[in-house]
Amino acid sequence: xxxxxxxxxxxxxxxxxxxxxxxxxxxxxxxxxxxxxxxxxxxxxxxxxxxxxxxxxxxxxxxxxxxxxxxxxxxxxxxxxxxxxxxxxxxxxxxxxxxxxxxxxxxxxxxxxxxxxxxxx
Amino acid sequence: xxxxxxxxxxxxxxxxxxxxxxxxxxxxxxxxxxxxxxxxxxxxxxxxxxxxxxxxxxxxxxxxxxxxxxxxxxxxxxxxxxxxxxxxxxxxxxxxxxxxxxxxxxxxxxxxxxxxxxxxxxxxxxxxxxxxxxxxxxxxxxxxxxxxxxxxxxxxxxxxxxxxxxxxxxx
Numbered sequence: 001x002x003x004x005x006x007x008x009x010x011x012x013x014x015x016x017x018x019x020x021x022x023x024x025x026x027x028x029x030x031x032x033x034x035x036x037x038x039x040x041x042x043x044x045x046x047x048x049x050x051x052x053x054x055x056x057x058x059x060x061x062x063x064x065x066x067x068x069x070x071x072x073x074x075x076x077x078x079x080x081x082x083x084x085x086x087x088x089x090x091x092x093x094x095x096x097x098x099x100x101x102x103x104x105x106x107x108x109x110x111x112x113x114x115x116x117x118x119x120x121x
Numbered sequence: 122x123x124x125x126x127x128x129x130x131x132x133x134x135x136x137x138x139x140x141x142x143x144x145x146x147x148x149x150x151x152x153x154x155x156x157x158x159x160x161x162x163x164x165x166x167x168x169x170x171x172x173x174x175x176x177x178x179x180x181x182x183x184x185x186x187x188x189x190x191x192x193x194x195x196x197x198x199x200x201x202x203x204x205x206x207x208x209x210x211x212x213x214x215x216x217x218x219x220x221x222x223x224x225x226x227x228x229x230x231x232x233x234x235x236x237x238x239x240x241x242x243x244x245x246x247x248x249x250x251x252x253x254x255x256x257x258x259x260x261x262x263x264x265x266x267x268x269x270x271x272x273x274x275x276x277x278x279x280x281x282x283x284x285x286x287x288x289x290x291x292x
Contacts (some may be wrong), residue, residue, distance in 0.1 A: 008236070009210055009211075009214040009217070010206070010207065011196065011197045011207070011210050011214050012214050014197065014198070015198075018198070053234070053236065055236065079221075080217060080218055080220070080221020080222065080224070080234070081221065082224075083228070100225070101217075101218050101221060102140045102143040102144055102218045102222060104143055
């Protein structure tokens with residue numbers, strides 16, 4: 001399965017890709033903002049790890065855009081935005097799960113596994 | 122409910138401990154918190170994250186090159202040259218996570234953080250917006266010292282932008 005990792009920080013993308021590799025996922029595509037991520041949707045990823053605060057197009061706008069097109073690809077928001085109101089905003093936009101930075105690698109691993117299991121059910 | 126701004130340095134200290142324990146794996150001293158009367162020039166690299174909304178100001182992660190290099194290597198998993206994009210990106214992301222975690226602890230839904238700007242210049246100063254209350258939250262590590270400088274004010278302030286001041290050029 002192809003996984004799209006979206007974050008304006010190359011370091012954070014690298015950390016997330018390393019965690020994905022440890023879970024056995026090595027078919028990874030990357031984007032550094034929502035605009036690039038929309039372009040990468042042509043690759044039909046099976047999961048998206050998505051930052052919120054990014055230049056050009058933020059993560060919330062990306063979620064709203066893909067969901068308005070009827071795309072149901074599971075999305076995990078991985079972000080420093082931890083306030084309850086923001087989490088609710090993201091859930092209402094259509095994300096499947098939410099991980100707050102800083103996160104522990106096991107926490108992200110568990111969320112990825114849970115999200116993919118629910119999507120497959 | 123949002124807290125008083127004087128609680129912000131404590132939240133920042135807690136956020137640093139959290140981020141370093143999860144991503145940097147370098148042992149930290151207990152923090153020392155001091156009021157800042159003006160810009161300091163002890164550091165070579167700064168990653169400055171602007172604050173807006175219910176608070177104005179900025180949070181700056183600041184370190185000498187040696188400390189910053191060690192933090193970047195521990196965070197990114199490999200060393201990077203200070204002039205490289207990888208170095209700025211990793212140092213900026215550390216500041217981003219510290220600011221995001223501090224913001225969450227402050228617990229004001231209308232407080233927003235901007236993207237980090239990384240400044241590199243030996244002994245440079247970061248001048249916080251006028252009208253802000255300023256603190257330095259300092260840590261020691263076996264790789265060297267670093268600090269978070271915080272300048273905040275409730276609501277908008279005049280001259281809301283932080284600025285970089287050359288070492289011998291500060292007011």
